[in-house]
Amino acid sequence: MRSESEVLFDDTPFKIPVAERVTRLPPYMFGAINKRKYQLRVDGVDVIDLGMGNPTDPPDPLIVQKIEEALADSRNHRYSVSNGIGNLRKEVSSRYWKRYGVRLDHNDEVLACIGSKEGFSHMCLALMGPGDTAIVPSPYFPVHVYAVMLASGNVITLDTREPEKFLQNIAYTCENLVPKPKVVVVNFPHNPTATVIESDFYVDLVKLAKKHGFLVISDFAYADICYDGYEAPSFLATPGAIDVGVEMTSMSKSYSMAGWRIGFCCGNSEMVRALATIKGYYDYGIFQPIQIAAIVAMRHCDAAVESITTEYQSRRDVLCEGLTRLGWNITPPKAGMFVWADMPEAWKHMGSIEFAMKLLNEGGVAVSPGRGFGDDGEGCLRLAIVENSQRLRQAVRQIDKCLTKVEAPA
Numbered sequence: 359m360r361s362e363s364e365v366l367f368d369d370t371p372f373k374i375p376v377a378e379r380v381t382r383l384p385p386y387m388f389g390a391i392n393k394r395k396y397q398l399r400v401d402g403v404d405v406i407d408l409g410m411g412n413p414t415d416p417p418d419p420l421i422v423q424k425i426e427e428a429l430a431d432s433r434n435h436r437y438s439v440s441n442g443i444g445n446l447r448k449e450v451s452s453r454y455w456k457r458y459g460v461r462l463d464h465n466d467e468v469l470a471c472i473g474s475k476e477g478f479s480h481m482c483l484a485l486m487g488p489g490d491t492a493i494v495p496s497p498y499f500p501v502h503v504y505a506v507m508l509a510s511g512n513v514i515t516l517d518t519r520e521p522e523k524f525l526q527n528i529a530y531t532c533e534n535l536v537p538k539p540k541v542v543v544v545n546f547p548h549n550p551t552a553t554v555i556e557s558d559f560y561v562d563l564v565k566l567a568k569k570h571g572f573l574v575i576s577d578f579a580y581a582d583i584c585y586d587g588y589e590a591p592s593f594l595a596t597p598g599a600i601d602v603g604v605e606m607t608s609m610s611k612s613y614s615m616a617g618w619r620i621g622f623c624c625g626n627s628e629m630v631r632a633l634a635t636i637k638g639y640y641d642y643g644i645f646q647p648i649q650i651a652a653i654v655a656m657r658h659c660d661a662a663v664e665s666i667t668t669e670y671q672s673r674r675d676v677l678c679e680g681l682t683r684l685g686w687n688i689t690p691p692k693a694g695m696f697v698w699a700d701m702p703e704a705w706k707h708m709g710s711i712e713f714a715m716k717l718l719n720e721g722g723v724a725v726s727p728g729r730g731f732g733d734d735g736e737g738c739l740r741l742a743i744v745e746n747s748q749r750l751r752q753a754v755r756q757i758d759k760c761l762t763k764v765e766a767p768a
Contacts, residue, residue, distance in 0.1 A: 379507065379508050379510060382507050383504060383507060383508075387500075387711070387727070387729065387730035388409070388726065388727075388730050390711075390715070391409065391711075391714055391715065391718060391724065391726075391727070392409075394715065394718055394719065395407065395409070395718060395724050398718070398719075398722070403722055404722065405718070405722050405723070405724055406722060406723045406724070406745060406749055406750075406752060406753040406756065407724045407742075407744075407745070408723060408724060408725050408741040408742045408743075408744070408745065408750075408753060409724040409725055409726045409740075409742065410726070410742060410744075411549070411611070411695050411696060411742045411744065412616060412742070412744055413610070413611060413614045413616050413666075413695075413744055414744050414745065414746070415614045415666060415669065416614060417613055417614045417615050417618075417655070417662075418613070418614075418655065418659045418662035420654060420655075420658060420659060421613065421615070421651050421652075421654060421655045421659060421662075422651075424650060424651040424654040425647045425648065425650070425651040428646065428647035428650040428651060429647050434646040434647050434650070435646075436646075437642040437643070438642060438643035438644060438645065438646045438649065439642075439643050440634065440637045440638050440640075440641055440642060440643040441469045441470060441634050441637065441643070442468070442469060442470025442622075442643065442644065442649060443470075443646065443649050443650075444464070445653055446470055446649045446650075446652060446653050447464040447465070447468040447469070447470065448464045449652075449653045449656050449657060450462070450464070450468050450470075450607075450622050450624065450656070451463070451464040451467075451468050451624075453656050454592070454594065454624065457592075458592040458594065458595040459595060460592065460594045460595050460600075462594075462624055462625075463627070466627040466630065466631070467600070467624060467625060467626070467627050467630055468622060468623075468624050468630070469622065469623045469624075469630050469633055469634055469637075470620065470621075470622055470643070470644055470649065471606070471620075471621045471622060471623055471633075471637075472619045472620070472621075472641065472644055473608060473610065473619040473620065473621045474577065474579050474606040474607060474608040474610075474621035474622075474623075475501050475621075476619070476621075477606050477621055477622070477623045477633065478501060478502070478505055478575065478577060478606050479501060479505040479508070480633055480636045480637060480640065481575060481604065481606075481623065481629070481632075481633050481636075482505040482506050482508070482509040482511065482541070482575075483505075483508070483509045483636055484629075484632035484633050484635065484636045485509075485540065485541055485573060485629070485632065486506060486509040486510070486511035486540060486541060487509065487510055487511065488510045488511075489512075489537070490509075490510075490511045490512065490540040490541070491511060491512040491513070491514060491535065491537070491538075491539045491540060491541075492506045492511055492512070492513055492514070492539060492540065492541040492542070492543060493514050493515075493516055493528055493531060493539050493541070493542045493543065493572075494506065494513055494514070494515050494516075494543045495515070495516065495517075495518035495524065495543060495544060495545050495548060496515035496516060496517050496518060496731075496732050496733075496734045496735075497517075497518075497550055497551060497728060497731035497732050497734045497735035497738075498515055498731055498732050499545060499549045499550065499577070499731070500730070500731070502543050502545065502577070503515070503732070506541075511540075511541075514531060514535075514539065515732060515734070516528065516531070517734050518544075518545075518548055518551070518553055519551055519553050519734075521546075521553065521555045521559050522559075525559065525562050525563065525566065528542060528563075528566055529566055529570075532566065532569075532570035532572065533570075538570055538571065538572065539570075539572050540572060540573060541572060541573050541574075541575060542563070542566075542567065542572050542573070542574050542575075543574075543575050543577065544563065544574065544575075544576050544577070544593065545576070545577040545579075546559075546576075546578075546590065547580040547583070547584070547590055547691075547692070547693035547694040548694070549579070549580065549694060549696060550696055550698055550726070550728070550731050550735065550740040551698045551738075552691030552692070552693060552694045552696055552697070552698050554588060554590065554691075554692045554693050555591070556591065557591040557595065557596065559591075560591060560593050560595075560596040560599060561596055561597075563593075563596075564596050564597070564598045564599050564601075564602060567602040567603065568598065568601070568602060572602075573602060573603055573626075573629065574593065574599070574602050574603030574604075575603060575604060575605075575606065576592075576593035576594075576603060576604070576605040576606065577606050578590070578592065578593065578605050578606060578607050579606065579607065579608045579610070579611060579621075580611060580693055580694045580695065581607055581612070582611070582612035582663050582667065583611055583612065583666075583667055583670055583693055583694055583695055584667065584692065584693040585667070585670075585671040585674065585690075585691070585692055585693060586671075586692060588692040588693060590693055592605060593605050593625075594624060594625055599625070600625050600626055601626065602626065603625055603626055603629070604623050604624060604625030604626055604629045604630060604633075605623075605624050605625050606621060606622070606623055607621055607622045607624070608620075608621035608622075609621065609652055609655065609656075611695060612663045612666070613655045613659060613662065613663065613666075614662075614666060615652070615655070618648050618651075618652075619644070619648075620644055620648055620649070620652050670695055670743055672747060673743040673745070673746070673747055673750055674690055674691060674697065674743050675690070676747045676750045676751060677697055677741060677743055677750045677753075677754070678690045678697060680750070680751060680753075680754030681697075681699060681754060681757075683754075684702075684754065684757065684758050684761075685702065686699055686700065686702055687699070687700040688700075695742060695743050695744065696740050696741065696742055696743070697740070697741045697743065698728075698738055698739075698740055699738060699739050699740075699741060700737065700738055701713055701728075701737055701738060701739060702761070705761070706737055709727075709729065709736065710727035710728040710729045710730075710735070710736055710737060710738060710739060711727040711729050711730070713727065713739070714726070714727040714739065716760065717757060717760060720760045721756040721757050721759065721760030721761075722756055723753045723756050723757055723760075725739045725740065725741050726739065726740040726741075726742075727739060728740065
């Protein structure tokens, strides 16, 4: 029999039984690359980071000035409302009308989120449960898959790089799956592949939604970052779209406000209400000075959006032209802040993760391996155009040096 002191100081490992929703999640695909990137920087290596879509450009000074003014008002340091202050929701409604000709009731059809990623994740929680299935575009932005899994739903991924074929596969799945999918996620301009569509795509999607009874979540994070005269259509501008779905937008990219964490869910009032219910239990809304600054941004900073888009287009051209000179197969994107590139044929035997690690270790350039976006992404890389043109030219030189200092294996 053990003494009392032996019982108190029992060194048997204590098991933590985490929820099944956590154990269902696979290992984070970018973990090893992020860890190595951090270590190289600690060692003094100047890593050129094209791995994450994290804008390096500051917001317009007017936006910064407004948040400074709001910070000085003690009333703005209290809890805010979880669905966003009224004037902010009115501004979003006004922007949809001016930009897309869409009328939204700011009380029932607009909600402020702590970034579109949070809004999307909690919308999945509001709509889905065990036995429910979501169709997700592939290669996929990770949260589109994992938010569904965390809501205990099932995921079907369909390749979205050929939009017409994507629609056909949605129809085929709905006709042959029992029970039918409950949610279809669309993401155009697409992350990671930069695939774009025209408005007739959404006409067909709404028809399918009404025929098969599924709900639509449109992730429209790159709405304003378009090039060469292309204009990304809004899902909500489609007749009947508000009957079947919502659209998530963000101020992260258009206004260089990524760290501010502010986005919006707009559309079907019942879906917006469900999200508002979830958020009412989870958070007290966005810090009010951020919301006030966001109003000023949408009201007075359209020129800043045009300027940052012009800058991204210039960076796109620099990176695409540079990699094309190296012999890479590059299609310049029409929208978004990423270049989706096929790996050079001589290196495809390595796999995208090993190749990305080679570029990081030997070239000092961080990129995202396509495998991190699912099986359909293998053989490709995603490169973010977040660095300035000079750094992008340097990145091309370092990639060239990395891949030519030894002959590529046969």
